[in-house]
Amino acid sequence: MQLSECRVVLTGASGGIGQALVEQLCDGGATVLAVGRRMAELQPLSERFGERLRLVNADLTSSAGRQMVVEATRRLEGVNVLLNAAGINRFALFEALDETQIEAMMAVNVTATLQLTRQLLPLLRSQPEALVANLGSTYGSIGYPGYATYCASKFALRGFTEALRREYADTRVRVLYIAPRATRTGMNDSAAMALNAALKSHVDEPTHVARAVIRAIGESGNEFYLGWPEKLFVRLNQLLPGLIDRALRKQLPVVRRFCRHDGVNGESS
Numbered sequence: 001m002q003l004s005e006c007r008v009v010l011t012g013a014s015g016g017i018g019q020a021l022v023e024q025l026c027d028g029g030a031t032v033l034a035v036g037r038r039m040a041e042l043q044p045l046s047e048r049f050g051e052r053l054r055l056v057n058a059d060l061t062s063s064a065g066r067q068m069v070v071e072a073t074r075r076l077e078g079v080n081v082l083l084n085a086a087g088i089n090r091f092a093l094f095e096a097l098d099e100t101q102i103e104a105m106m107a108v109n110v111t112a113t114l115q116l117t118r119q120l121l122p123l124l125r126s127q128p129e130a131l132v133a134n135l136g137s138t139y140g141s142i143g144y145p146g147y148a149t150y151c152a153s154k155f156a157l158r159g160f161t162e163a164l165r166r167e168y169a170d171t172r173v174r175v176l177y178i179a180p181r182a183t184r185t186g187m188n189d190s191a192a193m194a195l196n197a198a199l200k201s202h203v204d205e206p207t208h209v210a211r212a213v214i215r216a217i218g219e220s221g222n223e224f225y226l227g228w229p230e231k232l233f234v235r236l237n238q239l240l241p242g243l244i245d246r247a248l249r250k251q252l253p254v255v256r257r258f259c260r261h262d263g264v265n266g267e268s269s
Contacts, residue, residue: 001131001217003028007079009069009120011060011113012086014038016185017135019045020210021085026052028214033076035060035069035086060086060112061104070119080127081217082120084113085135087153091192093259094148102149109153114160124173133176133217134161138225140179141234145248146195146255165222178216179234180209181227195258199251202227 008025012018014036022042025032026049034042035056046053056072058065073079087109090101117132124130139147140154158177165175182188182196182203196203209226216224225231237244 001081001129003030003214003218006030006081006217007033007076008081008083009033009035009073009076009079010083010085011035011069011116012084012135013055014041015085015187016206017180017183017209017213018085020206021083021213022053024207024210024214030081031076033069033072033079060116061107063115066112066116066119069116073120073123078127079120079123080130081133082117082124082131083133083135083213083217084117086112087135087187089147089150089187089192091146091189091195091259093146093256096259097149105149105153106156109150110156110160113157117164121173125171128172130173131176131217132161132164132173133178133213135213136161136177136179138179138181138227138230138234140177141225142237142244145252146259175222176216177223178213179223179225180204180212181230183209191258195255198254198258202230 003025006025008030010018010021010025010032013022013034018036019041022032022034022045031052033054033056035058036042037057037059039055039057042055046055054072054076056069058068060066060069088105090097090105113134124132134157136157137154139151140158143151161175161177168175182201184203184205193203204226212224212226225234233244
């Protein structure tokens with residue numbers, strides 16, 4: 001799918017990866033309906049790209065917010081890409097999370113994505129070629145201490161993507177799962193970034209992730225994992241989970257030390 005032919009609904013557009021995606025998609029000739037909650041972050045890009053960028057300020061966890069997106073999509077005729085990039089995270093030990101925090105992560109990362117996708121699929125299916133792309137995470141394939149609820153949400157998103165791809169295998173709708181590793185955005189608070197530094201984990205810039213997402217859109221694959229050795233760890237976790245168990249157990253004291261600082265919600269993109 002050529003970018004110049006893409007008319008994209010992008011959720012999570014006001015986050016770090018989201019803004020990078022808006023810029024690179026529009027630079028490539030796509031028309032973008034950018035959905036987010038912090039419109040001030042996107043206003044400079046709106047002024048730069050004019051009619052190629054439409055903004056929708058909506059809370060996707062509410063039925064009314066999702067309906068706003070559907071109505072805006074209908075006005076932007078010929079939408080053929082849904083890029084679900086909205087998400088929130090909280091780096092904390094599971095027992096430290098309260099009911100509201102757990103519900104919020106599942107509502108944004110899973111329920112809102114499923115419900116919006118369900119509502120937009122009829123519009124996508126009417127196009128000669130269409131794409132649903134879900135932005136997941138390496139933590140959608142590897143359960144990691146300090147991120148139990150976030151992992152649960154991304155495992156769910158990966159399973160949804162796989163099932164939807166098989167459900168629509170005989171249609172013109174392609175379904176894609178993209179899994180970044182740690183990224184330098186507001187979603188990762190100072191404690192999470194300190195943990196990454198202590199463990200010498202690779203952290204990508206949002207522009208790098210956005211380039212990879214756009215490359216995946218243009219290719220024919222169904223799954224796209226970013227980063228090495230993270231790709232290897234995903235595979236090992238599938239084949240030899242006990243090996244990953246032992247490796248992560250050694251990291252537990254470090255994880256617990258940094259988890260004393262409470263995480264902060266943030267958009268994933």
